[in-house]
Amino acid sequence: MFFRIFSRFRTSSRERASLGLSGFVLPAASSDRGTDMLSPSLHSNAHASNNACMYSSSSDDQLIAQLEYYFSQDNLVQDHYLRSQMDSENYVKIMTLCDFAQVKKFIEDVTDPEQHIATLVQTKSAVLQVDDYGLKIRAKSGPEKFRLVVRDVPIGFDEQKVLNLFKIKNESKVIRAELATTSESFATWYVGFAHAEDSQKAMEHLRKTEPSFKV
Known part of the structure; x- marks a missing residue:
């Protein structure tokens, strides 16, 4: 069941490269620059699988699960593009994330994607946080990020x-x-x-x- 839920997010870096996309590929990074959920490499899938239990199959819940994977330590280890988008406090602009293909598909019909994602993170995520202005998000984890x-x-x-x-x-x-x-x-x-x-x-x-x- 977990695999079926998260396999929907899967897009390999090779597939993205074959599409002529630039940049490293973050978990569905801007225009597919970034790695994706269940990407190969170091990700143990434990974090994503636990989220699958917590969330329903609604688009908003899948979007939160995708965002949480992006900011997981296992993804950040290999995701050079996402790290390059972080400021000195490890925040990433929500509008940057909105360009990622795996995020885009969940917000196509949303009038204000930035506000929508900020609200979702504030109300649904236990591991992400929004900055004071509602413009950026980062992981809540401890000092070792x-x-x-x-x-x-x-x-x-x-x-x-x-x-x-x-x-x-x-x-x-x-x-x-x-x-x-x-x-x-x-x-x-x-x-x-x-x-x-x-x-x-x-x-x-x-x-x-x-x-x-x-x-």
């Missing part, structure tokens, strides 16, 4: 060594590093940041300094 997944880290690396990887000019914006999985020779770590800009800079830094690590 962005997480990088670092693969192929040598087994000998402990938490401090992982944290040191992300020091830029002797300063680190990492909130925490958590060991995720291990194999015979390598490990995967989750590294959390408070802001999109910090995670982006950290990712670029690691790719330059430790190209053998996958992030």
Whole structure:
């Protein structure tokens, strides 16, 4: 049942690319720039599946579920376009989201999409919040809003060594590093940041300094 509900949101990045769409693809990002619900990669579907239980099949409830997926940590890890649209407080303009194909289809007949989405988020979502002016939304989650997944880290690396990887000019914006999985020779770590800009800079830094690590 969960799959049937959320498969309606699915649009792969390859499909979007074949349509000649520009940009990374956010969860149905502007003109399909962004990733989508149930996109491949790191998303465990747990968040989306739980929402499926909570919401009915109405258009408004499906729209909220889609928006909540966009701002989930698992999507933000891979969604460079959406992160690029965030301001210093991690808000994204509602009108930007209105351009995403997976949002557009739910608001085609709405007179004022911006106000409609702001009201829905305020009344229906437990994980999103609207700014004081009703123009932007963001996740309500705690200080760790962005997480990088670092693969192929040598087994000998402990938490401090992982944290040191992300020091830029002797300063680190990492909130925490958590060991995720291990194999015979390598490990995967989750590294959390408070802001999109910090995670982006950290990712670029690691790719330059430790190209053998996958992030």
